[in-house]
Amino acid sequence: MEIITATIAAIVAILGGLFYKLRNTGPDVNGDGKINLEDAKAAVSKLKTEASVAATAVKSEVSNAKTALKSEAPNKIAKVTEKAKSVADVNKDGKVDLADVVAVATKRKKK
Ligand SMILES: [Ca+2]
Numbered sequence: 001m002e003i004i005t006a007t008i009a010a011i012v013a014i015l016g017g018l019f020y021k022l023r024n025t026g027p028d029v030n031g032d033g034k035i036n037l038e039d040a041k042a043a044v045s046k047l048k049t050e051a052s053v054a055a056t057a058v059k060s061e062v063s064n065a066k067t068a069l070k071s072e073a074p075n076k077i078a079k080v081t082e083k084a085k086s087v088a089d090v091n092k093d094g095k096v097d098l099a100d101v102v103a104v105a106t107k108r109k110k111k
């Protein structure tokens with residue numbers, strides 16, 4: 001149970017962190033004091049880099065979880081998945097999707 005819950009929490013945190021970083025970037029993305037086309041390019045580049053970092057971290061978490069789950073009984077895993085879904089469903093609308101990641105990022109900012 002702890003394996004999936006921890007993995008989902010880690011993934012939500014990774015994605016929340018990604019959105020948090022991207023949200024907190026001002027218009028002068030490359031920090032040269034001017035706001036122009038170069039910042040749009042820098043924003044795309046930054047998005048690619050951050051998304052790639054997050055994707056790698058998520059893959060690593062999933063891989064760790066898969067390894068850990070090999071020792072768990074399959075009927076346990078179904079129950080665990082339900083539990084993990086309820087943990088990851090931050091805004092409690094019954095679905096685990098991008099809105100939950102945004103909810104996490106929003107929560108963090110308020111703190
Ligand atoms: Ca700039």
Ligand SMILES: [Ca+2]
Pocket residue numbers: 088089090091092093094095096097099100
């Ligand atoms: Ca949700």
